[in-house]
Amino acid sequence: MRILFTRPDSEIVAAPAPLGAMSLAAYIRKRRGSDELKIYDARVNYTRNDKLTQIIAEYKPDLLCLTAFSLEMEVSHDLAARVKQALPDCKIFLGGPYPTSDPASAIADKNIDIAFIGEGEQSFLKVLNALDNGGDLGDIPGITYRQNGSVIDNGYHDMIDDLDEIPVPAWDLVDLEFMFSRKGKRSMMNKLQRHNESVSVFTTRGCPYRCTYCHNVFGKKLRKRSTDHVIEELKMLQRQFGVKELEFLDDIFNMDMERAHEIFDRMEQEGLHFDITFPNGLRSERLDEALIKKFKKGGVYWITVAIESGSPRIQKLIKKNVDLEKAQENINLLAKNGINCNGFFMMGFLDETEEEIRQTIDFAVKSKLIIASFFILTPFPNTEIYNQALEAGKDMSARFSDYHDISVNISNVDNKKLWKMHKAAYSKFYLTPKRVWLILKANPFRVGLMDGIGYLFRMIFTGRELKKKDEVGPIIPETAALSETKN
Incomplete structure (x- = not known):
């Protein structure tokens, strides 16, 4: 076939x-x-x-x-x-x-x-x-x-259950040479990547937490590839394809802290040296100084923590249950050990108030985060928060097209005010000399610097990460033919 x-x-x-x-x-x-x-x-x-x-x-x-x-x-x-x-x-x-x-x-x-x-x-x-x-x-x-x-x-x-039953992804079927050329869209979620030769890797599937807004593609049970299976892929990526930078896309790479240590120990033993990022949101309270030091030694320079809300009430409502005080302590530990930290935040939760949104913005501004991403909640069908909103009588008939647009507003803040607070979050966070200097300092290689600067300008002045459809980019005909795709 x-x-x-x-x-x-x-x-x-x-x-x-x-x-x-x-x-x-x-x-x-x-x-x-x-x-x-x-x-x-x-x-x-x-x-x-x-x-x-x-x-x-x-x-x-x-x-x-x-x-x-x-x-x-x-x-x-x-x-x-x-x-x-x-x-x-x-x-x-x-x-x-x-x-x-x-x-x-x-x-x-x-x-x-x-x-x-x-x-x-x-x-x-x-x-x-x-x-x-x-x-x-x-x-x-x-x-x-x-x-x-x-x-x-x-x-x-x-x-x-046993993810080793799935072979290493078919890297031979994608055109890594084109991805590395940076002629197309950036190849990483990390906006300030250090190397062109960068790829993404999953080592686990699933997440045991019950956040009400989250997808269920891979289920609520954490399933793991063996360390040997992961190392096999990393060896191939480095030695066959010349990869210099990795981003681990696991929902929670550090859920099993012993395994996290083991993977980084094996990488060192095998002579696998990469610059490494975690863009998908580590669980902030499942970090300690020993693991942070292991990450730093192993090449990690960028970590994302998914805080979502600075409001204790909202944390309970969405079943995220982040220990906000512990999260700030670990963000400080990351900064102390020279690892740049990004934070994910959302606003517009069910019945959320202006004061609770301000708590989220204040958490980010007062932290030692270098980057913060503020999203407006998108309650996707069949998530728990979507069903809660239906039960509360909210109109959930909208089409979802942009994580930064207001597709459905289920908060207690009107659309105009919610949009204003979303833009204000970026301005308050980024428009300080200290934060600008930290961002420049965090990206000495400058590979993704212009992408990063463009991102910041779009967010501060438009409140959108995504470009309008007619601005996304040209068709690139020289790479369009399937015959030119590497096999």
Whole structure:
């Protein structure tokens, strides 16, 4: 079977390697071996849907696999419609956070043949085998599809407990040379990366916490790759592809602190030296000085902590339950040990007040954080906070397109005031000489400096991280042809 994986271009400003598609490709390549697999990353290439449709039509896949965040729902459905018109016999699958959180909306589009819910490897393999053998999809969990005019939702598939069953992602299917050239979107979530040769890695899946606003793609149980499996991938990335910088994208890399120590000890033993960041939000209270010193010795220069709110009441409401005093202590410890720290914050929680938003802003301003990101809450379908808002009688009919826009306001602050406070958060945090100096000092290599400066100006003066659609960037035709993608 000829299978093409892609993700559409959107207003998302970073394009780390498409690890979901790479994992699926590696998994089925190991277990089937006969498929022709390609990955074309439209996001990193700035390839808009009209051009992307031409590329797909020229390749003529039997199966197109799309992945999308919830804010990419519209661009994904637009692409599916274009491809079905160009290739009526091509099957189109949709996976990722969007169909997981809202499978009904995903499969309502008749251009989507199957929507995948949650972790996809096992379901994907079973669907491919069923298509080859004429089998019944009704016995395959983890998918939603249509049959005889009815929508069939088979629920979630059991998660893979032993992540070593999934091979190292198929790095050979992505064009790392182009990613490293920085001609496309930046390849890391970190806005101030030190090296062009930078990639993202997952070492765990899942999160045991119950934050009411969070996704459930990988479940609420922490599952781990073995240290040997992680080190195997890191060796390959450094020795085969010349990678110099890593970002670990685990939801909570430091949940198992003993394992965190073990991975960094093995990296040192194996002579694996990288600059390292944690952009996805470590659990702040699960840091201590011993682990921070181990991180520093192992090349970590940038850590993100997910605080979300400076209000104790909101912390309990959203079930985040961060110890705010301990979080400030550990931010100070990171600064003391020379590790730059970024903080994630949100505003607009259910029934949140102006005073509680001010508590969040004050927490950030008074801290030793170098970077702070302030988001307006986006209550995605089927999250606990979404259901709470429905029960409270809130209108939840909006379309979600931007983490910085007000899609649905479920707080006690009106839209105008919420937007004003969002912009004020950036101004109060960044417009100090000390903070500007710390940002410049944190990025001596200057690789991502202009990206970082552009980010700061957009946030301070517009309140948006994302650029408007017509400003995102040009199509880059010299990288558009699949024949030019490395295999």
